[in-house]
Amino acid sequence: MLFRRMLVMLGAVILVVAALGAYKFFSFMQMAEMFSAPQPAISVTAVTATERQWQSRLPAIGTLKAYQGVDLTAEVLGTVHQVLFQSGEQVALGQPLLQLDSEVERAILATAEAVRALARVEYERGQNLIKRQAISKSEFDRLNAELLKAEASVTQLKAELNKKRILAPFAGTIGIRRVDVGDYLSPGTAFATLQDLSRLYVDFFLPEQAVPQLAIGQRVRLSVAAYPGEFFEGEIAALNPKVEESTRNLQVRAMLPNPERKLLPGMFANLEVLLPDEQAQVVVPETAITYTLYGNSVYVIGEQQDDQGQTQLQVERRFVETGERRDGLVLILEGLKAGERVVTSGQLKLDNGAQVKVVDDPALQSNQAQNTQ
Incomplete structure (x- = not known):
């Protein structure tokens, strides 16, 4: 009786072990099948690298200055007898402005x-x-x-x-008056500012490495915060004959017309010196570039045939040499040709050789929808 009970227990143990072994084998086969199955394609957005005419530019920041500008002062002491101008008016050369007693x-x-x-x-x-x-x-x-x-x-x-009678030293726009009749003026006291706004200077600095690229008459394009999206053009009028020792920068002065009197002295300007070497260059959006300590790279999309003969998209990570960045575009100096497709979003999910599928860029669709409205 005892022997029979032991046989039953042994059989039960064998059945349990067999069941567990079968379960483990089935799980292993499922995992092997899952890993051997092809990975789903990763959704990315992409654009085609294009070749366009690219004009090199030297960026800088500067300050606008009047072609002629002074703070009008009295040379001799005296009491104001007459104020002969209105604040903000245009005055002519030699026009009387102030009469002292x-x-x-x-x-x-x-x-x-x-x-x-x-x-x-x-x-x-x-x-x-x-x-x-x-x-x-x-x-x-x-x-x-x-x-x-x-x-x-x-x-x-x-x-x-x-x-005792102060005249305008040049034609221009006079500022807000600071004196009234009866005020006592001592020599050197300023009573208004006079600015010639028909033309303006913009002074800016460029690194000494840019000196060989600069010349009198080169075109300059600038923008100011007061008029976003609007550009004003001028040309280089003077180059300082020495480099600043403290900064190793060269001071440059450009002159631009101001017929509508939009620009005012003292404004902060973002500007670019337009260099004459316009050439056809390969460009891609800035979002296509992955910046790392080891270099800049892009994911290039290529086609290949799978075992069933179907065409699949696969990415190749390629290091490139980049140049200037402007208006959301990056200049590619080496490593990419015009016509090749590059990934513009989803790079964090990619690795070299990953399969991808190209989807529409939501930002691009949004911009197109706004343009059609």
């Missing part, structure tokens, strides 16, 4: 003119007397010196009187 100077000038008239009469009388030798030569010389002294005094007083 000049009654005292006019009175002194009248006295000096009377002294000059007397000195001239005595000098003319002395000319007649010297001809008859009625006076000495030294006395005549004294009369001549008195006349010259009186004339110099009148000229000096007239010059001082003219400084």
Whole structure:
């Protein structure tokens, strides 16, 4: 009886072990079948590398300055008698802007003119007397010196009187006035700014390596924050004859017309120097480039036949040499040809040799939908 019970228990153990072995074998076969099955294609977006005319540019930042600009000041002290301009108006060359009180100077000038008239009469009388030798030569010389002294005094007083009336040194736009009638001005006190806005300068710096690429007359294109999407063009007017020792940069000055008076001195400008070497170059979107410490690369999409003779898309990771970046595009100097398709999104899921399928770019579809509306 005991032997029979042991046989039953042994049989049960054998059945359990056999069942577990069969389950493990079945699981192993399923896993082997799963790993041997072809991996599903990874969804990516792609574009074709194109060749287009690419003009090299030197980017920089600069500050706009007026072609002519000054802070108007008084040269002599005095009280404001008349303000002869309106804030923000256009003024002409030589137009009166400010009149200081000049009654005292006019009175002194009248006295000096009377002294000059007397000195001239005595000098003319002395000319007649010297001809008859009625006076000495030294006395005549004294009369001549008195006349010259009186004339110099009148000229000096007239010059001082003219400084009481301040004129526009050039044509331009005058700023907001800072004085009123009755204000007392001391020499050097600014009462307004005057800016010639018909043309503007833009000063900027470029590294010394760019010196061989620069020349007078080269075109410059700039934009300012006040007018997004709008560009203004000028040309290089001057190159500084020395490189700044502290920064190793060269100062460059460009000049541009400003007929509509849109641009103002002091504005911050993003600009580009347009170089004359326009060539056909291969370009791709910036999103197609993968940047790493080991170099920049792209995933190039190619076709291959599987065992059933069907065409599949496969990616190849290729290192490339990149150049300038502009307007969302990157210049490819080496490693890629025009006409090859590159992945623009989904690179993080890819590895060399991975199978892919190309889907539409949602961002591109959104832009197309907005353009059709």
